Amino acid sequence: MRLIACLSIYFSICSICFAMLSSSTEPVKSVNVGVILDTADAWIGKLCWSCIQMAHSDFYATHSYYNTRLILNVTDSKSELIAAASAAVDLIKKVAVQAIIGPQHSREANLIIQVCNKSRVPVLSFSATSPSLTSPRNPYFYRIAHNECAQAQAISALVQGFEWKEVVLIYIQDIYAEEVILCITRALQEANIHVSYHAAIPHSPDDNHVVQLLKKLTTLTTRVFIVHMSPMLGSRLFAFAREIGMMSEGYVWILTTEMTNQLASLNSSIIDTMQGVLGVGSYFPKTKEFQDFEIRWKLKFQQENPTTIRRELNIFCLWAYDAVTALAMAVERAGIKEFGFQKASTNSSNTTDFETLGVSLSGPKLGESLSKTRFQGLSGDFSLLDGEVNSSIFQIINVIGDGKKVVGFWTPENGLRRNLDSTKRDTNTSTYSTSKTNLALIIWPGDSSSAPEGLDLLANEKKLRIGVPVKPKNGFGELVNVHYDPDTDRINVSGYIVDVFKFVMDALPYHVPYEFFPFNPGDYDNFSTGSFYDDLIQEVYHGKFDAAVGDITIRAQRSQYVDFTLPFTTNEATFIVPTKQIKNKKEAWIFLKPLTWELWVTSFCFFVFIGFIVWVLEHGLNKETRISPLHHVDTGLWFSISTLGKESMATWQVEQLRPAVTDINQLIQRGDVVGYQYSSYSIQFLKQMGFDETKLRAYETPEECDRLLTMGSRNGGIAAAFDETPYIKVLQSKYCSKYTTIGPTYQSQGFGFAFRRNSPFVPDVSRAILNLTERNQDIVNTFVNKWFKNESHCSQSTTVDASYSLELDSFRGLFLLSGIVSSSALIIYTVTFLYKHRQDFKQFYANDSLWKRIYVMLTITRQDDNRIQVGELVSRSTTTTTSNLHDINVIDAS
Structure with missing residues (x-):
């Protein structure tokens, strides 16, 4: 391994020496480069210029063998747009610069980019961070800095980590700052974080303007402020x-990179006013270099x-250093033989300097070389993408003490992390996180170590204004009831829904003061059209109320104006009708109740009729039917009574409550009047079902509904009422088994609490509702028993299947079919009988009476019975004799 390393170093040295020797034969080409700085911002101007100079000297100290050398031509923009553009034009026309480094500000860069696009001169900016500058329309602009929109997700993750639901944005009022604010707003909205207020400040506001703005912000409940502005x-x-x-x-104060990246430029007195502030800043590795x-x-x-007292580097200085390094490398590697400009063709003497700009011959090739440049810079790995x-x-x-403390990092892959070393080790297994536990201890404003809640709902003693509907006569007060207490001179609000609301608000992880306000328009004409609750929703939408609590059904149209919580009831809309009830279950004739009297009489008549026909058909063929007439009557009656008794026992379990109406089609066909509750949207449902609007009548209270149902449709009342489950529960808790429901049922979204759009309370209240309905059913039952006291004492079923009713109409088809078949059999038998005995009937005289003819027929029938009996005796005797002879033969044979 050592041998390989030595050989590698040897060949590297040889390559460098060869390059130096070969370059010595060619003269060094000077390449003019413009540098546009802003000396009005003395600190940044001086800082960046010193870094640019050091980058130039450091690069050529280690790359002295290069054939090209950058010549830096610095000029001052004086923090003026025209001055910056004029400086760029002069550098191109008079100095023939091949590239420009700078300017510092986005508003200046926008003009200079237009100049350089025309002349094809690359612009390398180390501090113009506006997202709009980079686009396909600016192919010669290279941002050696972060796009400010890139920090939006990091800010959003930080806000999510502490579960703040609302923020206020404070920023400079110009188009470049608004672009960044738009990016931040979108990132927050994607995380369901509401921007409650946009506070824009002019570039040069007077002190009073700033003070008044801050005082206005103190009146808001939001306590999380995101600041995007210059350090000044x-x-x-x-x-x-x-x-x-x-x-x-x-x-809570959170700074964007605009100010965080320049904290080192602020003096200690300013830092002292910012204790506890958080900031999102650009990261660069603290390498040995x-x-x-x-x-x-x-x-x-x-x-x-x-x-100058404070001497601290910032990221802009490092970007400026890397910009010089990248440009020097790109110029050398581009291999451009000749640097020059093609003059613009113009025939007019009135042309401006901008129109007479030439076109760089080396611009496209230099730009291509820049895009391919890669190296390890002071700010990190250098590479350009788009x-x-x-x-x-x-x-x-x-911000702590006299400086800043890094409490964590954010990356697109991992989100918030305590340090980057663990992030790199866990790249393959880690997941995106916004947990605040991944950050080090933070000291907040006021020298507090506890994270603020982000809301101060007691600001200026402000409470949430909760609108509560006041219905005519306080109908269905078990759900929500608003009444005036003269003893305390206060409005009291109560009811099942109010108890649920109070419970979920108390279950929130923070205190939320609120106050109920009755919504009473005074004129209830709009109740019948169902617009009353829509009007209440509009009051929330327009800001009169912060929320609305009541029997408010969640509907798609309403959700366009407010944000609903999860429903705290599961609603179904259906019909409720009176029931017919057995008054005394101990009466002697209770067994007769399963069938109506009409059905009992008809059934008995049919049993006798069919029994007679069976006897007529079988008396000559079936010996079981040849018994005495008295026995015939006795057997028939017993058969009829036992059959009906079995049917009575079979239907003994039939529900003891019978609905007066069994099907909604009956209501429509008979033209019955149907009731609906005032202010309910049920009227639209009923119209869609096919009910005539003139047959619909509104009621206000359970008592009025009971009175109308008792009167009935024919006596000025209603035959049925259409309402939602909670209202039906109220009615049945008052009148128990007097009423029942009939199908079908229609699903609705249930009741929900309505808050203003983007309210930060909706997610937390919804979670509290979910926790109540899933994990605290005992509390729900307590509320139910409190407001629907009689419901648990109603032993009868509240829903009846319409198909159970045993009336004569229900068996009409069966009786008709049985009558036709039985009568047809009797007629066929009679015709056959008369044809068979036609000779016997010839002895009748024309003047014989009907009774005599019947007597003759019965005589003939009786004779047929005797003949059959004699035939059976002869047959039985013959069979017996034959059997005995067979037995004798068997004995003799033995």
Whole structure:
């Protein structure tokens, strides 16, 4: 192995020497490069210029054998757009630069890019981080820095880790900052995190403007603030925030890379106002090469800037260093023979400097060489993808004491991690995580080690305004009831639904104060159309209420305006009808109840009729039928009574409650009046089923529904009511087995609590509802027993199958078929009998009476019976004699 290593080093040295010897024969080509900095920002300007100079000297100190050498031409943009564009035009026209490094700001870079696109001069920016700059329309722009949108997922993961549901965004009011804010907003929304407020600040606001904005933010319940602005404006913001008291316990401040990457440029007094702040910053490895460079840079910078106290490198300095290195390597490897410009053709003397720009002959080839450049830079592995460096790792910092502490990292593959070493080892097995346990201990504002809840619902004593529906006459008050207490001069709200709401709100992991407000429009004309609850939803949508609690059915149309929690009831809509009930189960004739009297009489008549026919058909053939007439009557009656008795016993288990109506088609065909509850959407269902709107009647209370059902459709009431399960439970708990339901049933989404769109409480309240319905059924039963007291005492079934009823109509077809078959058999027998004895009937005289003719027929029938009996005796005698002779022969033979 040592031999191989030695040989490798030997050949490397030989290659370098050969390159140096060969290059000595060719003159070194000078390549002009422009550098546009902003001296108005003294710290960043000086810092980046020192790094650029060191990169230039370091590179050619180790690559002295290169045939090309960059000549740096620095100019000042003076933090002005026109000045930056003019500087770029002058560098191209007068100096013939082949590339430009800079500028520092995105707004300046946007103009310079347009100039360089026209002249095909590559632009390498180490600090213009706006996401809109890189696009197919800017093929000559190369960002040697992070795209600011890349941090959006890291910020979202940090907010998710601490389970904050709302944030406020504070940013500079310009198009470049708004692009980043849009990326952050989208990432938060994907994680169901609501941006409750956008606070935009002008570039140069006065102090009063900043103070008033911060005071306005204190009135919000949200206590998580994400700040995206320059260090200059950000330092003013935090200074005023501390004065107002917004840097105390309970507040959360998160900085974007715009400010985090430049924390080292802030003096100690500003850092002191930012204690406990979190930040997402660009990551770079602290390699040995970086440590060596940092020592050398500090010595050089101190010599050149002896009055500057803070001397800390930041990521922009490293990107600037790597930009020079990448450009120097690309120029050499491009192998360009001649650097020059093709002059623009123009015939007008009134052309501007922009129009007279020439086109670089080396631009396309140099750009291609840049895209292929790879090396290990101070900022990490250098490579360009779509004109940008890789931006996959961010560090999470915490401002503590006089500096910052790294508390974790974020990567696209692993999410939040304590350190990168474990992430690399676990690349194949780890999963994406947003757990706060993956971060080191964080010191929050107010010197607190406990993570803030992110909400302060007591801000300015603000409570959630909960709208509660007030229905006419407080109908169905067991569900929700609003009444005025004159003794306390307060509005009291109660009911099953209110108890459920109070329980789930108390079960939240944080305290949420709220207050009930009755929703009483005063005019209840819209109740009959079902728009009352829709109006309540609109009040929530427009901000009058923060939420609505009541018997509010979850519907798709309503969900366009509010966010519903999970349903806390499972609803079905069906019909409820009166029942016919046996009054005394101990009465003597209870066994007759399974069949109606009409069915009993008809059945008895048919049994006698069919019995007679059977006797007529079989009396001449079946000896069992040749008995005395009295015995015939006795046997027939016993057969009829025993058969009916068996049927009675078979139906003994038939439900003792009978619905007055068994099918909704009966209601429609008979034109019965059907009831529905005021304000319910049931009226739409009933119309769709085919009910005439003139046959629909609304009721307000269970008592009114009971009265209308008792009256009946023919007496000004209703034959049935269509409602949802909770309302039916109220009715049945009051009147027990007086009413029952009949199918079919129609599914609905159930009742839910309605909150304002994007409310942070909806997920937590839904989880509390799920926990209540799945794991705390005893509590649910307690609420049910409290508000539906009589329901458990109702022993009768509340639902009856319509197919059980045993009435005469139910057997009409059977009786008809039996009558036709029996009558046909009797007619056929009679015709056959008359034809057989036609000679015997010739002796009848025309004046013989009907009774005499019947007597003759019975005589003939009796004679037939005697002949059959004699024939049977003769046959039996002959059979016996033959048998005896057979036995004698057998004896003789023996």
